[in-house]
Amino acid sequence: MRMTPVLTRLAWRYLWRNHRRTIIMLSAIAVGSWAMIFMTALTRGMVDQMIADGISVLPGHVQVHDPEFLNDPSVANRITIPDRELAASFDGAEFRAWASRVRVPAVIMSERESRGVTLLGIDPAAEREFSFVSYDEVEGRFLESPDDNGVVIGRKLADKLDTEVGKRIVLMSQDPDNEIADRGFRVVGLFEASMPSFEESFVFIGKTTAQKMLRIGEATTEVVFLGDDYRDVDPTYELVAERVDGGLDVRRWHEIDTYLGTMLKVMDGFVLIWVVVIFLALSFGLVNTLVMAVFERVREIGLMLALGMKPSSILAQILIESMLLLATGLLIGDVLAVLTIQPLQGGIDISAVAEGMEMMGASSVLYPKLYLDDVVLANVVVLILGFLASLSPAWRASRYEPVEAITKVG
Amino acid sequence: MNKRYLLPCLLLFAQPVPACGDDCDARALVRDAIEHWRGLSSYTEMTMVIHRPDWERSMTMRAWTKGQEQSLVRVVEPRKDRGNGTLIDDNNMWTFSPKVNRVIKVPSSMMGQSWMGSDFSNKDIARADDIIDQYEHSVLSRETLDDIVVYEIESVPHEDAAVVWGREVLKIREDHVVLEHAFYDQDGELVKKLESLEIADMGGRTIAKRQRMTKAEQSGEWTEIGVNEVEYEIELKDSLFTLSNLRNPRD
Numbered sequence: 316m317r318m319t320p321v322l323t324r325l326a327w328r329y330l331w332r333n334h335r336r337t338i339i340m341l342s343a344i345a346v347g348s349w350a351m352i353f354m355t356a357l358t359r360g361m362v363d364q365m366i367a368d369g370i371s372v373l374p375g376h377v378q379v380h381d382p383e384f385l386n387d388p389s390v391a392n393r394i395t396i397p398d399r400e401l402a403a404s405f406d407g408a409e410f411r412a413w414a415s416r417v418r419v420p421a422v423i424m425s426e427r428e429s430r431g432v433t434l435l436g437i438d439p440a441a442e443r444e445f446s447f448v449s450y451d452e453v454e455g456r457f458l459e460s461p462d463d464n465g466v467v468i469g470r471k472l473a474d475k476l477d478t479e480v481g482k483r484i485v486l487m488s489q490d491p492d493n494e495i496a497d498r499g500f501r502v503v504g505l506f507e508a509s510m511p512s513f514e515e516s517f518v519f520i521g522k523t524t525a526q527k528m529l530r531i532g533e534a535t536t537e538v539v540f541l542g543d544d545y546r547d548v549d550p551t552y553e554l555v556a557e558r559v560d561g562g563l564d565v566r567r568w569h570e571i572d573t574y575l576g577t578m579l580k581v582m583d584g585f586v587l588i589w590v591v592v593i594f595l596a597l598s599f600g601l602v603n604t605l606v607m608a609v610f611e612r613v614r615e616i617g618l619m620l621a622l623g624m625k626p627s628s629i630l631a632q633i634l635i636e637s638m639l640l641l642a643t644g645l646l647i648g649d650v651l652a653v654l655t656i657q658p659l660q661g662g663i664d665i666s667a668v669a670e671g672m673e674m675m676g677a678s679s680v681l682y683p684k685l686y687l688d689d690v691v692l693a694n695v696v697v698l699i700l701g702f703l704a705s706l707s708p709a710w711r712a713s714r715y716e717p718v719e720a721i722t723k724v725g
Numbered sequence: 726m727n728k729r730y731l732l733p734c735l736l737l738f739a740q741p742v743p744a745c746g747d748d749c750d751a752r753a754l755v756r757d758a759i760e761h762w763r764g765l766s767s768y769t770e771m772t773m774v775i776h777r778p779d780w781e782r783s784m785t786m787r788a789w790t791k792g793q794e795q796s797l798v799r800v801v802e803p804r805k806d807r808g809n810g811t812l813i814d815d816n817n818m819w820t821f822s823p824k825v826n827r828v829i830k831v832p833s834s835m836m837g838q839s840w841m842g843s844d845f846s847n848k849d850i851a852r853a854d855d856i857i858d859q860y861e862h863s864v865l866s867r868e869t870l871d872d873i874v875v876y877e878i879e880s881v882p883h884e885d886a887a888v889v890w891g892r893e894v895l896k897i898r899e900d901h902v903v904l905e906h907a908f909y910d911q912d913g914e915l916v917k918k919l920e921s922l923e924i925a926d927m928g929g930r931t932i933a934k935r936q937r938m939t940k941a942e943q944s945g946e947w948t949e950i951g952v953n954e955v956e957y958e959i960e961l962k963d964s965l966f967t968l969s970n971l972r973n974p975r976d
């Protein structure tokens with residue numbers, strides 16, 4: 316190891332002896348690592364958005380239902396504990412927000428159309444924190460109280476139903492005895508959501524109004540809690556689980572929407588695979604360059620060996636060359652990636668392909684998200700795999716027979 | 726109030742004086758028309774013609790009704806639809822098809838959909854009575870046509886009524902025959918209209934023999950129901966309006 320500074324100097328000089336080749340290789344590595352980081356940031360951004368959107372309509376990081384409700388979301392499987400008792404049992408626990416609501420499948424009808432929707436009977440004051448609808452941006456007005464007689468629907472749904480603010484629609488669902496429960500409502504507001512499908516599938520009415528319509532007294536179908544961070548909901552979960560009656564089903568969001576939960580996990584694996592795939596393409600260039608560099612100076616290596624340099628030092632020199640090359644390339648790539656992602660933080664409008672994105676649950680504006688973890692992962696993977704790939708040419712160089720090497724014509 | 730005074734008071738109110746004004750009057754007209762059409766119980770044989778610009782089909786059906794709540798409709802012709810039935814009991818609706826040999830309860834989500842492919846919705850069939858209580862009725866006009874007084878009644882649904890229409894306009898003759906029933910959307914545009922094309926004396930009553938439902942927005946699409954035979958106030962067993970009878974007819 317005494318030799319390392321000398322070897323490093325030799326390696327660095329050698330790299331710039333054939334600067335054209337080095338620059339080409341550097342740019343390949345730089346572009347490769349840029350692509351790794353940039354694409355990762357894009358997909359991360361997309362998935363984060365999907366999860367954030369998904370959670371925003373799920374709302375509630377931790378939810379309490381009747382054990383049967385998730386399999387059969389009807390009012391037959393409701394929570395009969397009145398709000399007052401719930402409030403008493405959660406007294407003293409610190410949640411960002413909590414609310415109880417009525418969520419049932421329903422049919423919405425106008426003069427010309429009828430559609431299936433998810434009916435949410437909410438207490439607008441309690442849900443302000445949860446809702447993906449920002450109350451102030453609603454055309455018309457949002458619900459004002461739990462016994463509001465109006466209905467707020469999405470703009471897309473209103474278009475489909477051919478209705479508008481001020482007109483009446485009919486909502487139809489089933490009461491606990493499977494009898495039809497229906498009622499007319501006046502549309503008081505239209506909301507817009509980041510995803511068109513939300514606008515089509517959610518309909519808000521007051522909680523008390525919903526309870527009356529469905530004839531369920533003071534019962535609700537779910538109680539929801541908001542924690543501080545959706546990535547870490549366990550503290551909230553434990554707080555809730557301790558206080559909720561054993562007969563009810565307490566779940567974290569990723570246990571309710573397993574698709575979203577899995578998405579989050581798959582993403583980590585995806586980043587690694589993506590990095591490795593790009594590296595495989597890069598490695599051919601890298602190994603080729605090193606092999607060329609070794610062939611080019613067989614006589615030189617022979618001379619060094621003849622002068623008494625140890626084979627291990629030759630090995631080390633080639634490896635150092637490779638590492639220097641990779642490190643420089645990665646550095647350039649990292650800087651490039653940061654520089655290109657920075658101006659795009661405000662979002663990339665991809666509304667041209669919005670429909671396709673919509674199908675997989677992503678919205679039409681992409682916000683790239685750069686995580687330090689991903690950058691470190693890309694760099695470390697490239698360095699380690701690069702080291703392994705350069706072992707073979709380096710090993711070959713160190714095994715030359717000095718006499719043969721010196722006398723080699725070439 | 727002393728019991729002794731109660732009787733004279735009741736007698737007083739029993740006079741045919743419109744005790745509650747225009748709305749009550751109009752409401753009574755609507756109720757009478759529906760009751761006249763249906764009777765306390767009835768048996769009808771009818772033919773339904775569904776017309777579309779490029780095809781037309783007709784079905785012959787038998788229908789039984791009892792009171793406000795119960796009715797049963799069964800297809801007789803054409804042969805391939807024979808035995809298809811619909812049972813309505815107190816706002817619930819079931820259908821049966823011998824081909825699949827299953828009784829299906831029509832869920833609320835399907836109430837807005839077409840009944841047997843016609844221009845009538847399941848809701849039109851199952852809940853004709855709603856119009857009496859869930860609306861505000863008023864008489865728009867009175868005119869005399871062929872010596873018979875015809876009332877034009879506007880029915881506006883209550884704020885929370887489970888009705889999508891902006892208003893409905895009925896033309897009812899003083900002998901309780903409905904001449905026209907028009908459905909308007911909330912912008913006041915006509916959406917669909919049920920008209921009586923032929924009026925005849927049948928089963929001891931004057932009724933609309935042929936009625937046609939037309940959708941205003943699709944030209945050339947209509948459904949016509951013609952009554953071939955009708956009997957009123959007949960004895961019907963309760964067992965007629967049961968799921969097992971829907972499945973296995975015993976008539």
